[in-house]
Amino acid sequence: MAATDEGGxxxxxERRSDxxxxxxxxxxxxxxxxxxxxxxxxxxxxVTVGADGHxxxxxxxxxxxxxxxxxxxLLARHDGKAYATAIAAEVHKAHPSxxxxxxxxxxQDLAGRLAVRLRTGxxxxxxxxxxxxxxxxxxxxxxxxxxxxxGITCPVKRPQMVTVRPGxxxxxxxxxxxxxxxxxxxxxxxxxxxxxxxxxxxxxxxIDLTRADVIVVxxxxxxxxxxxxxxxxxxxxxxxxxxxVATDAGWVDRDRMIGQTGVITRPKLVLVLGVSGAVQxxxxxxGAGTVVAVNRDPQAPIFDHADLGIVxxxxxxxxxxxxxxxxx
Amino acid sequence: xxIVVCLKVVPRPEEVKVDLETKMxxxxxxxxxxxxxxxxxxxxxxxxxxxxxGTVTVLSMGPPQFEPYLRVALAVGADDAILLSDRAFGxxxxxxxxxxxxxxxxxxGHVDLVICGEESSDGGTSQxxxxxxxxLEASQAxxxxxxxxxxxxxxxxxxxxxxxxxxxxLSVPAVVSxxxxxxxxxxxxxxxxxxxxxxxxxxxNEKELxxxxxxxxxxxxxxxxxxxxxxxxxxxxxxxxxxxxxxxxARIKTEIERTRLARS
Numbered sequence: 001m002a003a004t005d006e007g008g009x010x011x012x013x014e015r016r017s018d019x020x021x022x023x024x025x026x027x028x029x030x031x032x033x034x035x036x037x038x039x040x041x042x043x044x045x046x047v048t049v050g051a052d053g054h055x056x057x058x059x060x061x062x063x064x065x066x067x068x069x070x071x072x073x074l075l076a077r078h079d080g081k082a083y084a085t086a087i088a089a090e091v092h093k094a095h096p097s098x099x100x101x102x103x104x105x106x107x108q109d110l111a112g113r114l115a116v117r118l119r120t121g122x123x124x125x126x127x128x129x130x131x132x133x134x135x136x137x138x139x140x141x142x143x144x145x146x147x148x149x150x151g152i153t154c155p156v157k158r159p160q161m162v163t164v165r166p167g168x169x170x171x172x173x174x175x176x177x178x179x180x181x182x183x184x185x186x187x188x189x190x191x192x193x194x195x196x197x198x199x200x201x202x203x204x205x206x207i208d209l210t211r212a213d214v215i216v217v218x219x220x221x222x223x224x225x226x227x228x229x230x231x232x233x234x235x236x237x238x239x240x241x242x243x244x245v246a247t248d249a250g251w252v253d254r255d256r257m258i259g260q261t262g263v264i265t266r267p268k269l270v271l272v273l274g275v276s277g278a279v280q281x282x283x284x285x286x287g288a289g290t291v292v293a294v295n296r297d298p299q300a301p302i303f304d305h306a307d308l309g310i311v312x313x314x315x316x317x318x319x320x321x322x323x324x325x326x327x328x
Numbered sequence: 329x330x331i332v333v334c335l336k337v338v339p340r341p342e343e344v345k346v347d348l349e350t351k352m353x354x355x356x357x358x359x360x361x362x363x364x365x366x367x368x369x370x371x372x373x374x375x376x377x378x379x380x381x382g383t384v385t386v387l388s389m390g391p392p393q394f395e396p397y398l399r400v401a402l403a404v405g406a407d408d409a410i411l412l413s414d415r416a417f418g419x420x421x422x423x424x425x426x427x428x429x430x431x432x433x434x435x436x437g438h439v440d441l442v443i444c445g446e447e448s449s450d451g452g453t454s455q456x457x458x459x460x461x462x463x464l465e466a467s468q469a470x471x472x473x474x475x476x477x478x479x480x481x482x483x484x485x486x487x488x489x490x491x492x493x494x495x496x497x498l499s500v501p502a503v504v505s506x507x508x509x510x511x512x513x514x515x516x517x518x519x520x521x522x523x524x525x526x527x528x529x530x531x532x533n534e535k536e537l538x539x540x541x542x543x544x545x546x547x548x549x550x551x552x553x554x555x556x557x558x559x560x561x562x563x564x565x566x567x568x569x570x571x572x573x574x575x576x577x578a579r580i581k582t583e584i585e586r587t588r589l590a591r592s
Binding site: 199306 | 586
């Protein structure tokens with residue numbers, strides 16, 4: 001790749017903990033970035049960090065102009081300090097205009113540190129990205145109490161940094177490999193590394209609701225009876241999702257929480273059961289194909305977000321539905 | 329071990345009003361609370377101190393009205409409290425906020441461990457803890473649920489990641505962020521209430537902080553709010569029915585079959 005990449009668009013391609021493949025959100029952003037780079041007439045670079053280069057070439061399937069691989073034994077596992085040091089050195093050489101990262105836990109661990117190292121602005125957790133003017137991104141962030149999203153920009157400093165929520169952009173299709181791969185060995189020493197892994201306990205059943213086609217969501221109105229919700233999800237070949245109320249109450253694991261502080265989902269079908277429909281939740285299902293809601297309260301805001309809404313007691317409706325599905 | 333806990337006082341989200349005409353957030357009418365995960369950060373700090381010795385200082389940034397919240401932290405068990413308060417700190421984004429907090433931590437001096445909550449309920453960026461770590465050139469571990477001493481003065485932190493739990497050894501000084509709900513924050517200690525009421529909450533302004541003005545407040549904030557808008561709702565059919573459970577089940581089943589057909 002060119003020594004300087006003035007105006008260029010960089011995407012941080014984050015590897016999974018085992019180092020073998022990339023997090024889905026990295027690829028989602030690469031897909032979106034391909035589109036943005038075309039509109040801006042700039043080059044797209046996928047940047048990846050690790051102990052070796054064996055996975056980097058996979059990124060060529062997602063349409064980058066360049067793949068930049070930062071490889072060093074001290075980068076074998078994610079350490080915010082070391083990763084920021086390695087990436088900042090390349091940013092200082094090439095001067096990209098934009099750096100996008102996935103809002104995963106390690107992605108955010110890195111982004112907060114890197115933004116300070118680069119003395120630049122960081123917009124966190126965006127759910128959509130728009131272009132404004134010559135090279136300015138507007139990152140839209142939902143929140144602020146109800147039904148409102150804020151557009152955040154970084155008008156002067158470059159690179160403008162943005163972290164993107166998983167699941168908000170579709171996973172791009174793989175194409176024929178394109179772009180060149182450059183491997184760089186950063187100058188690092190032990191003092192650049194702040195933390196070392198002592199142990200790792202993989203999650204037995206890792207659940208990624210951003211990939212589910214069918215989700216059955218339970219909220220406060222379930223009264224904690226998730227056994228029936230699970231049964232329904234099983235009958236539909238789907239996954240169980242939950243609101244913050246349900247996960248805070250300990251009825252369901254926190255990684256099944258949907259919404260602003262949980263997961264943004266795009267299922268083909270979502271059944272929303274006993275959920276009032278606060279905006280903090282509904283931002284997590286805006287991208288769903290079909291929304292069916294059941295709630296006792298006819299005034300519940302969830303009906304404003306549903307294709308089909310049933311006003312009624314949850315228990316009997318779920319029993320009838322399980323029966324009806326069992327008849328097939 | 330000297331521990332600093334960063335506390336943020338946030339408006340209750342449901343009480344924040346938005347004026348779409350002026351595109352301004354009106355937080356004035358909202359009551360405030362200590363940010364939820366910051367209470368977990370405070371508990372993690374107090375538990376660490378109680379088990380392994382040391383002191384816990386709570387640090388916040390905001391207007392003088394935030395002082396009572398720091399007294400709550402003192403009554404819960406913190407040893408002392410500092411509020412960074414100056415108009416020059418206002419309008420700060422995560423870069424300027426983290427700079428100011430880091431300057432406060434530097435002024436405290438000889439801090440081994442900084443504990444923050446994972447994210448604030450109003451800003452919700454989760455970027456401040458790793459940003460503080462960078463300003464302090466400290467090591468960092470975010471999304472931590474457990475902290476124990478390691479060998480040779482290190483700290484072992486267990487991070488909750490998407491695909492598992494990772495325990496890391498951190499060199500000190502270190503900055504960690506604690507996941508919400510990772511512990512049970514203790515109640516107010518009424519025996520400490522009198523102490524908390526009479527204790528001196530140190531208030532440091534810009535001059536006392538002796539930071540670089542270019543990194544403070546609005547001036548030190550590279551990001552800007554370009555606009556506010558209503559969240560776009562997806563175009564939905566909004567067919568709402570009040571029917572018997574069996575009729576409801578039949579309608580839902582039809583809807584399910586329709587999506588199945590659309591899929592194949």
